[in-house]
Amino acid sequence: MPTESTFLLAGLFLLLAAAGWALGRFGERDIEDVAPPLNVDYLKGLNFLLNEHTDQALEHFLAMVRVDDKTIETHFALGSLFRRRGEVDRAIRIHQNIIARPDLAAEQRDQALYSLAKDYLHAGLLDRAEKLFVRLAEGSRYQVQALESLCGIYEQEKEWQKAIDAGQRLEVLGGRSLALQIAHYYCELAEAAAASNDYAAARQHVKKAQSGRPRTMRGALTRAHIARETDDNKTALRLYHRIIEEHTYLIAEALPEIVATYEREGSTAGLDRALRSMLKSNPDMMSLVAYTAIVNNIGGIPVIDECVERYLLEEPTLAEFVDLQQLTEADEETHDQALQKVRGALSKLAAATPRYQCQECGFSSQRLLWQCPSCRNWETQRPASRVQFETVLQHNITSH
């Protein structure tokens, strides 16, 4: 059965026919042998389309219609329609057919190259798309769009230095700051260098990441990571504490590292002091500390265990599932066992619940992602203000 887009294609075909007819009537009146309106060729093509014989229609169309200035826009429209329908091979053939025309004007050639590059991108042929976008970025009216697409391609290919170069050119040509995006490219380079133990290069990249505004806290996290790896615990701790102070939502990234660093130093007392002082100046952090501890299975540290216990008792939804009496009146061993049981269950629930959500497109994930995989924006994820245990618990009860 013909679909809506089949009719669109057919409509385009009719437009083409009408254009030919109008030209015949008014444009080139002195020429005697112009095609009559809706000639047999058009009707044949139309028939192919309406019967879903798109391949035959395409062949018929490519063979029949000479690309000239009057019909070229219809070719472009047909090409982009095919691409939108997901029929990229057909779009590619249409655009290649336009490019093959020897006397094509420079502007139309650029338009056809840009369309073809988008087809390749759509088809996942990144190398071919990249070549065309590079050419268009050198000098065409598609420079800005080409550089934007190149940034996207280099992000996918993790070619961060190329992404930085394209991003910096785009800032100049597009007249807008891409500081945050470029800072993340540098952080990617820094993390890769750190992963191969090249800490000197990693530090250089972080420095560049932090030179623009707005800054990303990811730069500080990477620096802290480098400090930790190079046994500079003092710097690592200072940075992790600063990260939490400035952006409390990054606690899930920083707290486990703080705990691990103090434990490596064998300084449980130091950890207890540091966390108590943090909670004193910012009591709202209690539930964040508790949640992070539950998700990351951090236990056996008095100040953190106190946070978890208070969190379980104060969260109204959770209180229904916790035997308060058992917790408050039982002997120490029973108390600890009961607490451990609830923590274990919550940890499992939390692991199955998306914690972060993109503020641009709503994409959610369990771990923090610096670039949203859906809308490709950088640093747009934030944690849910409070964990929707209610929803999760209800879901679990009804599905079991």
Ligand SMILES: [Zn+2]
């Ligand atoms: Zn998003």
